[in-house]
Structures are given as C-alpha cells and as structure tokens.
Amino acid sequence: MEDLHPLELIDFSDVLRNHPEYEAYIEDQKREAKERNDPLLEPKPLFELRWTNRVIVDNLPEVSAEKEDLLIKVLVKVISKAVVPIEPSAVYMPMVDGKSQCFAFITFPDEELAKTAVAKCNGLAFDKKHSLTVVSFDEFDRLMDTPSEYVEPRVFSQKELKSWLTDRRSRDQFVIRHDEFTKVFWNDSISLTPDLITAGPSDKVWTDKYVKWSSQGTYLATLHQRGIVLWGGPNFEEIMRLSHYGVSQIEFSPCERYLMTYSSGPSGQFIHWSLEKGEEIRTFQANDEPWGTYLYSYNGEFVAKKGNEMISVYNSETMAMIEDNEGKKAPIAIPQLAEFSWSTGDNIISLHIRESEAKPAQVRLLAVPSRELIATRMVYEALGFYSFWQNNGEFLVSMVTTKHRNNPKPKNSIIEIFYMKKRGIPVESLNLDFVVSNFSWEPNSNRFALIYSGAHSAKTLVVYEVGKEKMETKKIDQCDTKCSTIAWAPQGGHLVTYSFAAKNNTEGRIEFFCVKNQTLYQIEERVHMNMNYLEWDPSGRYISVGSLQGIQQRATQQQGSGYVIFTCQGSDVTQAALEKFYQFSWRPRPKSILDPQIYDKIVNQLDELAAKYEEEDRQVKRAAREEQKAKEMKMKDEFFSQIHIYREKWINTRDERAQILKRTDEEEINRWFEKVEPVEEILSVKKEITR
C-alpha cells in the first residue's frame, strides 16, 4: 500500500471511492484529525499498488506502426490458446516514434489467470526467432530493485553472534523502547547508570513498533509495517529482513532455527520461517484465529495447533503434518479437548479433556510423533484445571479446582504431580484444603510455590518440595504476603510476589523472598506507582519493574512512568523516569552448558574467587567516581559562568537599585540587627540547712 498523492497526474478518485475500505479509512482520518485539532484536511487515501492481474510480455518482434494491429492480433491468439481467451483491448503495446518497443502489457480478469499466464507462456515460442518472456509485476520489481553490483553478504560467525556472553564482568543487556527511541544498555550495578551500547542505526528511528529478543538472545527483532528485521553481533548490525506486511506478533522457536510471525485482521496470516535460510517455509491464513494458536515444542522440532476437537502437529523443518500409524497425514482427533500444552523437556503434549455426560474430565499425556497415550488421569467435579511444567520437564503439575456437588462455587484445589522421569509416569495427588490462586515452579529445581487466599482475603505464600527419590511432597515453609502472583528467579533460590496497580494512579507492590535451609525468609517490600510490568533478568541477580503504556495509547502523564531495577534483595540499582515508555526487555541467555561437577567446584571455591572479582569491582567503581567528578566539575563551571553575568549586573546596578529602594545596600543590610539581652529572673528562693 502506498501513498498516492505524488501521482497527481492520474485520477484515481473513482477507483478509490469504490474501494471497500474507503469509508472506514475516511472515518478514521477524520477522527484522528479531530484529536490532533487539525483543520480537516482532505485525507490521503491508501491504494493497492501491486498490479497482480497484469503481466509484462517481452521479447516480441519489433514492428512499425502499420503492423501494430497485426502483432497484437497474433499475440492475442497465442495467449488465448495457451491461457484464456482475451480481447485485443486487454493488450497494451507502447509505440515510440512509430516503432514498437518489443514488449507489451496484458491485463487478465484476475490474479490466478495472470499467474497461469506466467507459468505457461514464459519461454513460449512466438515465431522462429522470438520466444516470449512473461513476468509478473512483482517479479519485475524484484529484478529492477536488484543492485547491479554483487555485494558479498555479511556472514556472522557464532562468536560474533554470541559476543555479549563473553563480557568480562558478565553483565546482562536490556532493550528499552520509549518515545521514538530504541536503546540497548548494559545493566551496570557498579557504576549505577546503565551503559548505552547502541540506539540503532545513526540518524534513523530504529522502529516505531515493538522489539523482541530471540529465545536464546542471539537476535534482536524489530517490528515494522512491512515485516521484521533481525539484528545481531556486537554492534547490532542488520542480519536479515523478513517481509510480512502488517506483522504484529512474532515468536522464535526455542532452538532459534524457526520463527513464527503473525498479522491480524481479515487477511491475517501466520508465517513460519526458517532462520537458517531466511526463507518462508509455510503460510497459514489466520481466519480470525488469535495469536498463540501455533505453539513450538521444547526444542522447536514440532509445531502444534489446536483446532476444534483436534490437534494438528507439524514437523518444523518441512511444515508437513506428522503421519499416523497408517502413514496418513492427519490431525490427531481428541473429542472434548479443552486445552493443551507442550512439555518443557520432551516432545510430549499434555491435554485437558472436558467433562462429558458419561465421563469425568481427564488429563492425558500424548507422545509426539508416535501419537502414543502415555498417561491418563481422571478428575472428578472439576471446575477448572491448569498445567504447570517444571522448566526441564521433570515434573508436571495439574492443578484442579473442584466444586461442591450441585454448587458451582470452588471448594478446594487438588495438585496432581506427574513424575515424568520415573517409569510409567506415576502420579502423586495432593489434596489441599484451600483454593490456590497462583502457582509457580522453581526453575531447575524440585520445589514449587503457591499462593492461596484465606479468610478476609489474607494471602499466604507456601513453598513445597517434591521428593526426588521417593514420591513424597513436603511443605517447607509458609509466609504471609499481600501480593497475588509469584515470580521465581531464573536461577532459583529467590522469588518475588507482586501485584500490579489495580487501577490508574495506584501503586503496585513487590515482596522479595529467599528460600534457604528449608526456610522461607521475607527480605524486603517495595512499591512502584502504576506498576504494570515485572521481569527477572536471566541471571536472577536483578529484577526490573516499570509502568509501561501502549504505543497506540495517547500519551498520558502518569506517575511512575519509566523503570526501576532492583537487586534480588530489593535494593535499588538504577531508575529512570521516562515519558511515553513502551517496552523493557532483558536479553535472554542460552542454557548453561557447564558440567554440574565444574559448577559445584566453582561454588566451593567461591571465597577465593570472590576476592579477585571484588578487586575488579573496586577498580570499576573508582573509574566511575572519577568520571562523575569530571562531569560535575564541568557542570559547575557551566553554572557559574551562566550566573556570573547577572551577578556582575547586580553589582553594577547598585545605584539604580538604591534609587528604587531609597536605601543603599549597606543601609539595607544594617536595617536591623540582633541584640542579646540577658534577662535574669528568680524563680524561687529556698533555704536549706546543711551540716
């Protein structure tokens, strides 16, 4: 879609008025103009510039004006025979100085026929000397846009792409979007101000939409109207462009080999891309399906799509549906399917089956691609149920909220723990006497935390431990909390509970906890105005909270707009108050490849290693202090040179001042003085006889 105003010579007004979206567009423009308080300008209409039903026919014989009609007649005959009967009026052959230019344009009734014409007539022999070249306009544009000189594509090595992981001080990066700026920073806890890495290609707005890190942090994707661009390497250079008009959501596969992009609306599409080739693998029409319909498995090998009472599983590489026992490519039919989720450690799908008349609700585990049912669990009197996978797929918790018989009110929660790594997948059932409102697994661990509300909406945070050897789940500790949601640190050990601001101009709350030696400690409690965002950094050392606003939303003056970074103990690292603050995102890290034995060894040597790193930190701190000092000196000089002019003026105009005040400066100062007058007062007189 292009803005047509520059082409003022051609009158498109009739075409535009008949366009189906014309009315809606004009209404939109009027509303916007009203909001901007502009005088109502004639809105600029949008128009489809892709001539999809026309083709270019090249390599025709050169003829003079007399033979023009004859050539067109022959061309019509050839095309009519090969594709579809057309009229001579559908052919347009430009003539210059009475000679044809060896090419012509043909208009077909629709796009499909034009495509057929390209397929069938390209290379068709026209006469003895000439064979036709037929191309579509899209192809023509592509050819014309191709630069005439060959430029070697920049190939990024893995070392360059992963360079941020080799930072000397193992800092983490984050990206922020505010106003028209997109900036990537190092989070620096020692110099206390984030260290700017890049703000995008110079003198250009990086993107006016959102950005997203890939799942292991290798790429930064920026969303644009015409598609997405991937950036990477130490200086955030452009790696790849993928064109998807009107893209609004993207999702990287966990292995970073594939990408799913989504555009909404009536002509919305899901496109599955291969990032290795930079090519599209398959496009699905969205048909009003929401984002999140297609989900990647834990290693990105499969993509699953929930349909009506069925699940379609595709192989990511070819995007072909997986075959059943008879070798037929068919979706997996599951009657009464409610929800499904991928395991985080295996190619297993967990399914929730709704209660039907005869059967109770069920939780099923389905292996992919074998389609084998590996576990089933019945659930009675279920009101709702949710699945929670531990991040390595070792455990699955299916939490069921039960109801009273003949009463739709929730009664209590039952936690079903599936031991995925044990033979036969045994299930342990935990019957709780309260309704769980939030649940979360500790990453890489066998502990989980949950929150339930007791009487008078007092909330309690409880931590449980699942048995590693024996199937025995024990309660570790509990603590009161005022918040409703749990977020574990990505490396475990710490967790926070938080509540976002309930409405405009209220505060969000964060409580910091730590689990150590089978005890739950509350460390700190913080609040942030209008908090609607919270995220742990990938190392679990810092946590960022903030108050964001939507990009489409009109700018409002909100308290707390901006972000704050806390340590995992709840003390401030840095904060920034930014207006029009849209996004904050930590750069993810790939999973650690460290051997557990080496990891333990490092933990044991921590005291010796700490001394070395503390010395480094001290040096960085000293440098930061000196830089700060220099900056302050400069500010001081600037400030005093500024007020010096007026101070001079003040001194030079003392006579004028005295005239107005009818007093000189000296008299002004000596107008009053302080005098101390001692006053003695006898309060009482007492006589005492001392011996």
Added chain:
Amino acid sequence: MRPILISCHTRPVIAVKFNKDGDLFFTGSFDGKVSVFWSEPVERLGTFACDGAVKTMTVTEDSKYIVIGTAINGIFIFEVETGTKVKTIEFSSKIHVRDVEFAMGSQQFFMISYESDEKKQSVVYIYDFESVLNREQPSRRDLVRRDRDHYYRGVWGYLNKTIVLGTQNGIIDVVDTKTGELLLSHRAHVNQITSLAFSPDFSMLITASRDCFAKLLDPETLKEIRVFNAQRPLNSAVISPLMLNEGSPKYHCLVAGGQEARDVTTTATDQGGFEITFYNMIFEREIGSVRGHFGPVHSVAVHPRGHMFVTGSEDGTARVHILDQDYFTPAYD
C-alpha cells in the same frame, strides 16, 4: 528536624509568605483568613479577616501593609501592626484575582485577573499604591490583556522593568512595565505554570508547573539552565537565599507539590508526593526531602536568611521547619 504545626485554618492553606526582614510570616487560606506570626519563636500575632477565599497576598517592604487578593471579592488592604482594614477594592463578581505582588520599592503592585465576562480575558493591572491608600478611586493602569491561555502567575523583573507572566498552558511572557509591549514569549512547560520566582540577586528564574517539572531559566533569555523532574505535579518552587551566603553558599532550591486533591484518596500517603524536595541547582541532584503533609503542598516560603521555611498545604495546615545544624555542614553543599 521537628516541624511546628500550625492548624489555625479550617480550609486549605493556599499562600505563605515571609516579610522582607523575616521576623513575620503570613499564612492565607480559603477560609477567608490571613494569619500573621512571629517567626522566632513561632507565635501567632493575629488574623486579618476577609470576605471570601484568599488566593494570594503580598506585603510591603517595610511590613506596614498587607494586600490580600481574594477569589471573587476583590482586594483587601490591612495595616499589619494594628490589623485595621485600610481599604477594600471591590470588583464585579466576574473578576477573579489570580495574583498580586508588590514591585521592588513597594510603590506599586500588579494584579493578574481573569474576567469571566463575554470577552473572557485575563488582564494585568498595575496599581499605584499611594493612590490606593489615599484616593477614593485608585489610579490603575491596564498593562496587558490575553484572550486565550490565561495568565496565572507573575513576578516583577529586576528593577521593575519587566513583569514575567506564566500562563495556564505553560507559556512564559515577558512584558515591558512601561509600555505593555510583549518582549518575549517562550513555551517553558506543557501544563499550567503554578509558580515563578527569581533568585534574590535576580540571576536565575525558577518555575514550577503541573507538568511535573521545575525549571531553572536564564532571567533574560529564558533559556533552560537546569531541569528538575519531580514526577508529581508541582505547585511551588523557590531558590534558597543561602546562595548569597558569603563563606559557604548553598545553591539549593525547594520544590513542592503533589497529586491533585481529587486523586489523593486513591493512593497511599507516601506515594502522593507531598514532600518538599531540596535540589542542588549546580548538579541537578536531589539532596533530600521533608515529609509531613498529607495533602498537596500549595506554597513554600523560605526565610530571607535561609535557615527556616514555611509550607502551606491542602490539608489545612501550615508547617514551620527550622533546618537542623546538620544542613549547614559541607555535606549538604
């Protein structure tokens, strides 16, 4: 630092002011009263009763007279020592007084008014104070008018040559006092300017606005020198006179405000932003803040010697803060 709480008003305290010598201070409230206090020790002297909500007030340099502007009931002039009402300037109820201030030398004062008649203009008048006291019909001069985006606050420029005016939408106009000619117009803020004040030596101009910023400006070019982001709507900003202190000058300013009264109930008190914040003007750095009020702070006044300050708030109280000895150590420079 323990503040002295003054709760002699029944409605929000909108204006507080020290006289030039600093031995007296005044608190004006919507309840129609202006109270006068000895500043050391803090002791109430008396009350001036006006008919109608007090909006603004100004005191002559010799502390003889106080001029009080009320919302729609005109201007009242009292003798400070005796408390007798000397003069009332009445207007039609369509004229709202926004601000009054004495010029240097106390020979004249300006009044910013908003006239809610058909024209809906805001007008700045200059009154000759002698004629106000002695004549039935005081002589006044119509200096400047503005149709849209009305004036809200004003302050006299150095040597009474100009008047600096702030508008509802954040524009600062500099007007020649003699001719009424508009010398300079500058968009400093994006929302109402709630306070304008010069430093004691007229080397800097400080503004406070509802757009959550306080700005330190060049007094003549209005160029930004420093910007303080307070993250809450501001009602008042003043420069501490300690910047003229020989020996150990302190380049500090005090900034106060808070969430609008109608939003207050939706937040906890510590998030309303009702504290008074001290900034270092050189480094644009927050030094500290003084809490206490539980409603937005409308006005801050600093003693001419800089060792104490008074604040008036929506919560109906005024607080007198005498700065600790700590504050005068180099740690707070």
